[in-house]
Amino acid sequence: xxxxxxxxxxxxxxxxxxxxxxxxxxxxxxxxxxxxxxxxxxxxxxxxxxxxxxxxxxxxxxxxxxxxxxxxxxxxxxxxxxxxxxxxxxxxxxxxxxxxxxxxxxxxxxxxxxxxxxxxxxxxxxxxxxxxxxxxxxxxxxxxxxxxxxxxxxxxxxxxxxxxxxxxxxxxxxxxxxxxxxxxxxxxxxxxxxxxxxxxxxxxxxxxxxxxxxxxxxxxxxxxxxxxxxxxx
Numbered sequence: 154x155x156x157x158x159x160x161x162x163x164x165x166x167x168x169x170x171x172x173x174x175x176x177x178x179x180x181x182x183x184x185x186x187x188x189x190x191x192x193x194x195x196x197x198x199x200x201x202x203x204x205x206x207x208x209x210x211x212x213x214x215x216x217x218x219x220x221x222x223x224x225x226x227x228x229x230x231x232x233x234x235x236x237x238x239x240x241x242x243x244x245x246x247x248x249x250x251x252x253x254x255x256x257x258x259x260x261x262x263x264x265x266x267x268x269x270x271x272x273x274x275x276x277x278x279x280x281x282x283x284x285x286x287x288x289x290x291x292x293x294x295x296x297x298x299x300x301x302x303x304x305x306x307x308x309x310x311x312x313x314x315x316x317x318x319x320x321x322x323x324x325x326x327x328x329x330x331x332x333x334x335x336x337x338x339x340x341x342x343x344x345x346x347x348x349x350x351x352x353x354x355x356x357x358x359x360x361x362x363x364x365x366x367x368x369x370x371x372x373x374x375x376x377x378x379x380x381x382x383x384x385x386x
Contacts, residue, residue, distance in 0.1 A: 243386040246314070247303055249347060249379060252340045257316070257378035259368035260346045262298070263354040264289045267327060273307035274327050281326075286371045287358035289326065289351045296326030296351040300338040303382050310385045313348060317377040326351045347379050 249255075264281075267274040277291060284290040294310060305311060305325045313321040329349065331338050340347050350368045352359050362370040369376040 244312075245384040245386060246381050247384065248381045249339055250337050252335065252345070252347075254345045255340060255347070255378065256345065257369060257376070258344065258346045259348050259350060259375070259379075260341065260344045261288075261350045261352045261359075261362075261368050262327075264296070264326075264351045265354075267351075277308055277324075277326060283353040283356050285358060286361075287352050287354075287356035288368070288371065289353060291324050291326075294322040294324040297323040298327035298329055298349040298351065299325060299347065299382065300329045300334045300340070301331055302334075302338040303384065305384065312383040312385065313379055314381040314383055315375070315377040316380050317374060319374045319377060320383075321375065323348075 264278050267278055269275055277296070278289065281289045281291045281296060284295070286295075289296040291308075292310075297313070299305065299311075303311070307325055307328070309325045311323055311325065313323050315321070327349070329338070329341060333341050333343065335342055341349070348368075350371075352368075354363075362368050364370070
């Protein structure tokens with residue numbers, strides 16, 4: 154019995170000793186972590202403090218303010234995205250003078266009639282093409298001859314405004330002879346038209362309006378009087 158008590162006493166002593174060792178190790182490890190943590194953050198704190206002191210010092214020594222810096226800058230952000238904005242077109246609308254016999258007739262001529270190789274008309278044709286309607290086109294616009302009343306040059310872009318609201322995009326492909334037009338140099342006296350479309354007569358698409366001799370029949374919404382020419386500046 155005494156022997157058992159001695160064994161239990163020894164076990165209890167060993168258990169107590171082991172607990173003390175574990176407790177001491179935990180405290181030592183925690184202290185080590187704490188020291189490592191302090192070593193890690195203290196330099197950062199000092200660095201931030203130095204930067205802050207330097208920043209404050211610079212502000213105190215600098216006579217100009219942030220507002221002054223903005224005013225002295227060539228570019229000031231205005232709140233818009235850094236993209237190029239498309240500006241609206243500058244359009245001049247010229248309404249046609251009254252002409253008693255005008256009915257909205259639109260004549261045509263074949264582009265091969267423009268045979269002067271040194272002319273602007275010929276040069277424009279070299280860069281043009283025949284569109285779906287059989288009408289010569291440049292840059293998505295129909296080539297049309299109009300009178301000198303509108304003050305346009307070969308290659309100038311304009312829109313043909315019809316009475317029904319239709320807009321036909323055009324480019325000046327030829328200039329009507331003043332000797333063939335009325336006193337205002339708008340309408341061709343012989344044909345009573347103000348717009349003469351330049352076509353490719355070999356295109357089958359032209360058969361639709363050549364049957365009537367009038368380009369008004371080239372498209373469903375073209376059979377209307379021209380009321381104005383809109384010049385695109």
